[in-house]
Amino acid sequence: MINICVYNANYLFDRNIISVFNASFLYGINCFEGIRAYWNSDLKKLLVFDLDEHLNRLYDSISFLMFENVISKNELKSELLDLLSNGDVKENVYIRITFFIDGETSWADQNMISRVISVRSMASQLGSADAISLTISDYRRISNDTIPPAVKAGANYLNSRYALLDAKSKGFEGALFLNKNNYISESTGSCVFFIRGNVLYTPAVDCDILVGITRNRIIQLARENSIEFKETNIKVEDLDNFQAAFLVGTMIELKPISRIGHKFFDLDDHITKRLTKLLYNYVYGI
Numbered sequence: 361m362i363n364i365c366v367y368n369a370n371y372l373f374d375r376n377i378i379s380v381f382n383a384s385f386l387y388g389i390n391c392f393e394g395i396r397a398y399w400n401s402d403l404k405k406l407l408v409f410d411l412d413e414h415l416n417r418l419y420d421s422i423s424f425l426m427f428e429n430v431i432s433k434n435e436l437k438s439e440l441l442d443l444l445s446n447g448d449v450k451e452n453v454y455i456r457i458t459f460f461i462d463g464e465t466s467w468a469d470q471n472m473i474s475r476v477i478s479v480r481s482m483a484s485q486l487g488s489a490d491a492i493s494l495t496i497s498d499y500r501r502i503s504n505d506t507i508p509p510a511v512k513a514g515a516n517y518l519n520s521r522y523a524l525l526d527a528k529s530k531g532f533e534g535a536l537f538l539n540k541n542n543y544i545s546e547s548t549g550s551c552v553f554f555i556r557g558n559v560l561y562t563p564a565v566d567c568d569i570l571v572g573i574t575r576n577r578i579i580q581l582a583r584e585n586s587i588e589f590k591e592t593n594i595k596v597e598d599l600d601n602f603q604a605a606f607l608v609g610t611m612i613e614l615k616p617i618s619r620i621g622h623k624f625f626d627l628d629d630h631i632t633k634r635l636t637k638l639l640y641n642y643v644y645g646i
Protein backbone atom coordinates (compact mmCIF):
# COMPACT_ATOMS: atom_id res chain seq x y z
CA MET A 361 0.00 0.00 0.00
CA ILE A 362 1.33 3.40 -0.97
CA ASN A 363 0.37 6.37 1.17
CA ILE A 364 2.73 9.33 0.82
CA CYS A 365 1.81 12.89 1.76
CA VAL A 366 4.20 15.84 1.61
CA TYR A 367 3.18 19.28 2.84
CA ASN A 368 5.48 21.92 1.40
CA ALA A 369 4.50 24.74 3.68
CA ASN A 370 4.94 28.37 3.02
CA TYR A 371 7.99 29.47 5.02
CA LEU A 372 5.89 31.05 7.78
CA PHE A 373 3.65 28.09 8.47
CA ASP A 374 5.97 25.16 8.65
CA ARG A 375 4.00 23.13 11.21
CA ASN A 376 2.11 20.54 9.18
CA ILE A 377 -1.07 21.95 10.63
CA ILE A 378 -3.85 23.86 8.90
CA SER A 379 -5.66 26.35 11.11
CA VAL A 380 -9.43 26.33 11.57
CA PHE A 381 -9.15 30.01 10.54
CA ASN A 382 -7.44 29.10 7.27
CA ALA A 383 -9.01 30.79 4.23
CA SER A 384 -8.72 27.77 1.94
CA PHE A 385 -10.42 25.62 4.56
CA LEU A 386 -13.14 28.19 5.23
CA TYR A 387 -13.88 29.16 1.60
CA GLY A 388 -12.63 26.26 -0.53
CA ILE A 389 -10.06 28.47 -2.25
CA ASN A 390 -7.52 26.10 -3.73
CA CYS A 391 -6.64 24.55 -7.04
CA PHE A 392 -5.49 21.05 -7.68
CA GLU A 393 -4.88 18.19 -10.06
CA GLY A 394 -5.76 14.52 -9.62
CA ILE A 395 -3.44 12.37 -11.72
CA ARG A 396 -3.28 8.62 -12.16
CA ALA A 397 -0.07 6.68 -12.58
CA TYR A 398 -0.16 3.13 -13.96
CA TRP A 399 2.37 0.42 -13.14
CA ASN A 400 3.40 -1.70 -16.12
CA SER A 401 4.71 -4.88 -14.49
CA ASP A 402 6.23 -6.24 -17.73
CA LEU A 403 8.24 -3.09 -18.39
CA LYS A 404 8.70 -2.53 -14.62
CA LYS A 405 7.79 1.07 -15.24
CA LEU A 406 5.43 3.59 -13.64
CA LEU A 407 3.66 5.66 -16.28
CA VAL A 408 2.18 8.94 -15.09
CA PHE A 409 -0.87 9.66 -17.26
CA ASP A 410 -0.34 12.83 -19.35
CA LEU A 411 1.71 14.55 -16.61
CA ASP A 412 2.68 17.61 -18.68
CA GLU A 413 -0.95 18.22 -19.68
CA HIS A 414 -2.02 18.01 -16.01
CA LEU A 415 0.77 20.40 -14.96
CA ASN A 416 -0.15 22.86 -17.71
CA ARG A 417 -3.76 22.92 -16.51
CA LEU A 418 -2.61 23.28 -12.89
CA TYR A 419 -0.49 26.32 -13.73
CA ASP A 420 -3.40 27.83 -15.69
CA SER A 421 -5.53 27.42 -12.54
CA ILE A 422 -2.78 28.92 -10.34
CA SER A 423 -2.55 31.91 -12.61
CA PHE A 424 -6.35 32.37 -12.78
CA LEU A 425 -6.54 32.32 -8.97
CA MET A 426 -3.63 34.82 -8.93
CA PHE A 427 -1.60 32.68 -6.54
CA GLU A 428 1.91 34.10 -6.40
CA ASN A 429 5.37 33.04 -5.18
CA VAL A 430 4.71 29.53 -6.42
CA ILE A 431 7.44 27.00 -7.32
CA SER A 432 8.03 26.67 -11.09
CA LYS A 433 6.33 24.01 -13.18
CA ASN A 434 9.64 22.24 -13.85
CA GLU A 435 10.62 22.24 -10.18
CA LEU A 436 7.23 20.79 -9.24
CA LYS A 437 7.57 18.12 -11.90
CA SER A 438 11.02 17.08 -10.57
CA GLU A 439 9.70 17.12 -7.01
CA LEU A 440 6.86 14.77 -7.96
CA LEU A 441 9.04 12.42 -10.02
CA ASP A 442 11.58 12.24 -7.14
CA LEU A 443 8.76 11.47 -4.71
CA LEU A 444 7.56 8.61 -6.93
CA SER A 445 11.01 7.11 -7.39
CA ASN A 446 12.06 7.54 -3.74
CA GLY A 447 8.72 6.06 -2.63
CA ASP A 448 9.48 3.00 -4.79
CA VAL A 449 5.98 3.10 -6.28
CA LYS A 450 5.27 -0.18 -8.11
CA GLU A 451 1.49 -0.18 -8.36
CA ASN A 452 -1.36 1.93 -9.71
CA VAL A 453 -1.66 5.13 -7.73
CA TYR A 454 -3.58 8.39 -7.56
CA ILE A 455 -1.55 11.58 -7.17
CA ARG A 456 -3.13 14.77 -5.90
CA ILE A 457 -1.34 18.11 -5.99
CA THR A 458 -3.10 20.95 -4.17
CA PHE A 459 -2.09 24.61 -3.97
CA PHE A 460 -3.82 26.62 -1.25
CA ILE A 461 -3.67 29.79 0.88
CA ASP A 462 -1.78 28.92 4.03
CA GLY A 463 -1.93 30.49 7.50
CA GLU A 464 -4.75 32.62 8.84
CA THR A 465 -4.88 35.33 6.21
CA SER A 466 -7.72 36.61 4.00
CA TRP A 467 -9.44 34.74 1.14
CA ALA A 468 -7.99 37.44 -1.13
CA ASP A 469 -4.37 36.75 -0.13
CA GLN A 470 -2.11 36.01 -3.09
CA ASN A 471 1.22 35.22 -1.48
CA MET A 472 0.89 32.71 1.36
CA ILE A 473 0.62 29.79 -1.02
CA SER A 474 1.61 26.29 0.12
CA ARG A 475 1.28 22.94 -1.59
CA VAL A 476 0.50 19.36 -0.68
CA ILE A 477 1.38 16.37 -2.82
CA SER A 478 -0.13 13.03 -1.95
CA VAL A 479 0.29 9.66 -3.62
CA ARG A 480 -1.89 6.72 -2.68
CA SER A 481 -2.76 3.29 -4.01
CA MET A 482 -5.72 3.22 -6.36
CA ALA A 483 -6.81 0.23 -8.43
CA SER A 484 -7.87 0.78 -12.01
CA GLN A 485 -11.35 -0.25 -13.21
CA LEU A 486 -10.55 0.52 -16.84
CA GLY A 487 -12.22 -2.08 -19.06
CA SER A 488 -14.61 -3.43 -16.39
CA ALA A 489 -18.18 -4.10 -17.53
CA ASP A 490 -19.60 -1.63 -15.02
CA ALA A 491 -21.91 1.11 -16.34
CA ILE A 492 -23.41 4.17 -14.68
CA SER A 493 -26.96 5.56 -14.63
CA LEU A 494 -27.34 9.35 -14.89
CA THR A 495 -30.09 11.88 -14.67
CA ILE A 496 -30.15 15.41 -16.07
CA SER A 497 -29.61 17.66 -13.09
CA ASP A 498 -31.91 20.53 -12.17
CA TYR A 499 -28.72 22.37 -11.13
CA ARG A 500 -27.02 24.24 -14.00
CA ARG A 501 -23.27 24.01 -14.55
CA ILE A 502 -21.26 26.95 -13.22
CA SER A 503 -20.24 29.25 -16.05
CA ASN A 504 -17.45 31.57 -17.16
CA ASP A 505 -19.27 34.66 -15.93
CA THR A 506 -19.70 33.26 -12.39
CA ILE A 507 -17.19 30.56 -11.44
CA PRO A 508 -15.20 29.49 -14.53
CA PRO A 509 -15.46 25.70 -14.79
CA ALA A 510 -12.19 25.42 -16.71
CA VAL A 511 -10.29 26.39 -13.56
CA LYS A 512 -9.87 23.30 -11.40
CA ALA A 513 -10.70 24.99 -8.10
CA GLY A 514 -11.91 23.18 -4.98
CA ALA A 515 -15.00 25.34 -4.54
CA ASN A 516 -16.30 24.31 -7.99
CA TYR A 517 -17.21 20.99 -6.41
CA LEU A 518 -20.01 22.58 -4.44
CA ASN A 519 -21.90 22.70 -7.75
CA SER A 520 -20.98 19.03 -8.31
CA ARG A 521 -21.99 18.02 -4.79
CA TYR A 522 -25.47 19.54 -5.05
CA ALA A 523 -26.10 17.84 -8.39
CA LEU A 524 -24.67 14.44 -7.40
CA LEU A 525 -26.50 14.17 -4.08
CA ASP A 526 -29.72 15.31 -5.73
CA ALA A 527 -29.30 12.63 -8.44
CA LYS A 528 -28.62 9.95 -5.81
CA SER A 529 -31.72 10.94 -3.86
CA LYS A 530 -33.67 10.28 -7.07
CA GLY A 531 -32.17 6.79 -7.49
CA PHE A 532 -29.45 7.54 -10.09
CA GLU A 533 -25.71 7.02 -9.71
CA GLY A 534 -24.68 10.32 -11.25
CA ALA A 535 -25.80 13.58 -12.81
CA LEU A 536 -25.31 15.32 -16.12
CA PHE A 537 -25.31 19.12 -16.13
CA LEU A 538 -26.86 21.43 -18.67
CA ASN A 539 -25.26 24.85 -19.02
CA LYS A 540 -27.25 28.07 -18.95
CA ASN A 541 -27.92 27.79 -22.71
CA ASN A 542 -29.54 24.36 -22.22
CA TYR A 543 -26.67 22.50 -23.83
CA ILE A 544 -25.31 19.33 -22.24
CA SER A 545 -22.12 20.28 -20.42
CA GLU A 546 -20.49 17.51 -18.38
CA SER A 547 -20.98 15.28 -15.36
CA THR A 548 -20.03 16.18 -11.78
CA GLY A 549 -16.45 14.94 -12.11
CA SER A 550 -16.06 13.75 -15.69
CA CYS A 551 -16.66 14.63 -19.35
CA VAL A 552 -19.23 12.95 -21.56
CA PHE A 553 -19.09 11.38 -25.02
CA PHE A 554 -21.89 10.08 -27.24
CA ILE A 555 -21.93 7.74 -30.23
CA ARG A 556 -24.22 7.81 -33.21
CA GLY A 557 -23.50 5.40 -36.05
CA ASN A 558 -19.72 5.37 -36.23
CA VAL A 559 -19.29 8.95 -35.10
CA LEU A 560 -18.10 10.14 -31.68
CA TYR A 561 -19.56 13.37 -30.24
CA THR A 562 -18.69 15.47 -27.20
CA PRO A 563 -19.82 18.89 -25.92
CA ALA A 564 -17.61 21.72 -27.21
CA VAL A 565 -15.15 23.49 -24.90
CA ASP A 566 -17.49 26.52 -24.67
CA CYS A 567 -20.26 24.39 -23.08
CA ASP A 568 -18.94 25.26 -19.59
CA ILE A 569 -16.81 22.19 -19.10
CA LEU A 570 -13.58 21.48 -17.32
CA VAL A 571 -11.49 20.56 -20.34
CA GLY A 572 -10.61 17.05 -19.25
CA ILE A 573 -7.15 15.62 -19.80
CA THR A 574 -8.80 12.23 -20.39
CA ARG A 575 -11.29 13.87 -22.79
CA ASN A 576 -8.43 15.32 -24.81
CA ARG A 577 -6.60 12.00 -24.84
CA ILE A 578 -9.75 10.19 -26.09
CA ILE A 579 -10.10 12.78 -28.88
CA GLN A 580 -6.46 12.26 -29.83
CA LEU A 581 -6.82 8.46 -29.79
CA ALA A 582 -9.95 8.74 -31.95
CA ARG A 583 -8.07 10.92 -34.46
CA GLU A 584 -5.07 8.59 -34.60
CA ASN A 585 -7.35 5.62 -35.18
CA SER A 586 -9.63 7.12 -37.83
CA ILE A 587 -12.71 7.27 -35.60
CA GLU A 588 -14.78 10.17 -36.86
CA PHE A 589 -15.21 12.81 -34.16
CA LYS A 590 -17.32 15.96 -33.68
CA GLU A 591 -17.18 18.58 -30.94
CA THR A 592 -20.57 20.27 -30.87
CA ASN A 593 -23.55 21.63 -28.93
CA ILE A 594 -25.84 18.85 -27.73
CA LYS A 595 -29.37 19.27 -26.36
CA VAL A 596 -31.40 16.87 -24.23
CA GLU A 597 -33.67 16.23 -27.26
CA ASP A 598 -30.62 14.95 -29.16
CA LEU A 599 -30.09 12.10 -26.68
CA ASP A 600 -32.60 9.93 -28.57
CA ASN A 601 -30.31 10.01 -31.61
CA PHE A 602 -27.35 8.41 -29.81
CA GLN A 603 -26.97 4.66 -29.36
CA ALA A 604 -24.19 4.73 -26.77
CA ALA A 605 -22.53 7.08 -24.30
CA PHE A 606 -19.68 7.08 -21.79
CA LEU A 607 -17.97 9.25 -19.19
CA VAL A 608 -14.24 9.92 -19.00
CA GLY A 609 -12.08 11.41 -16.26
CA THR A 610 -9.14 10.65 -14.01
CA MET A 611 -11.23 8.96 -11.32
CA ILE A 612 -13.82 7.25 -13.49
CA GLU A 613 -11.33 6.50 -16.32
CA LEU A 614 -13.76 5.42 -19.07
CA LYS A 615 -17.19 4.21 -17.96
CA PRO A 616 -20.17 3.38 -20.19
CA ILE A 617 -23.47 5.10 -19.38
CA SER A 618 -26.40 2.67 -19.04
CA ARG A 619 -29.10 5.35 -19.15
CA ILE A 620 -29.73 9.08 -18.91
CA GLY A 621 -33.19 9.48 -17.40
CA HIS A 622 -35.52 7.38 -19.55
CA LYS A 623 -33.07 6.97 -22.44
CA PHE A 624 -31.21 3.63 -22.30
CA PHE A 625 -27.93 3.02 -24.14
CA ASP A 626 -26.25 0.05 -25.81
CA LEU A 627 -23.62 -1.39 -23.45
CA ASP A 628 -22.13 -3.53 -26.20
CA ASP A 629 -21.17 -0.67 -28.50
CA HIS A 630 -18.07 -1.44 -30.57
CA ILE A 631 -16.67 2.12 -30.61
CA THR A 632 -16.84 2.36 -26.81
CA LYS A 633 -15.05 -0.99 -26.58
CA ARG A 634 -12.43 0.07 -29.08
CA LEU A 635 -11.71 3.34 -27.31
CA THR A 636 -11.52 1.54 -23.95
CA LYS A 637 -8.88 -0.79 -25.38
CA LEU A 638 -6.98 2.11 -26.96
CA LEU A 639 -7.01 4.02 -23.66
CA TYR A 640 -5.93 0.90 -21.76
CA ASN A 641 -2.98 0.38 -24.09
CA TYR A 642 -2.08 4.05 -23.88
CA VAL A 643 -2.06 4.24 -20.06
CA TYR A 644 0.08 1.10 -19.73
CA GLY A 645 2.37 2.14 -22.59
CA ILE A 646 1.48 -0.93 -24.66
Ligand code: PMP
Pocket residue numbers: 394546547548549550551569570571572573574575608609610611
Ligand atom coordinates in the same frame (compact mmCIF):
# COMPACT_ATOMS: atom_id res chain seq x y z
N1 PMP B 1 -15.12 17.56 -15.38
C1 PMP B 1 -15.05 17.75 -14.04
C2 PMP B 1 -16.03 18.65 -13.38
C3 PMP B 1 -14.06 17.10 -13.29
O1 PMP B 1 -13.98 17.29 -11.97
C4 PMP B 1 -13.16 16.23 -13.95
C5 PMP B 1 -12.12 15.49 -13.16
N2 PMP B 1 -10.95 16.22 -13.06
C6 PMP B 1 -13.29 16.07 -15.35
C7 PMP B 1 -14.27 16.75 -16.01
C8 PMP B 1 -12.36 15.17 -16.09
O2 PMP B 1 -11.10 15.73 -16.18
P1 PMP B 1 -9.78 14.86 -16.21
O3 PMP B 1 -9.92 13.90 -17.33
O4 PMP B 1 -8.70 15.84 -16.43
O5 PMP B 1 -9.69 14.16 -14.89
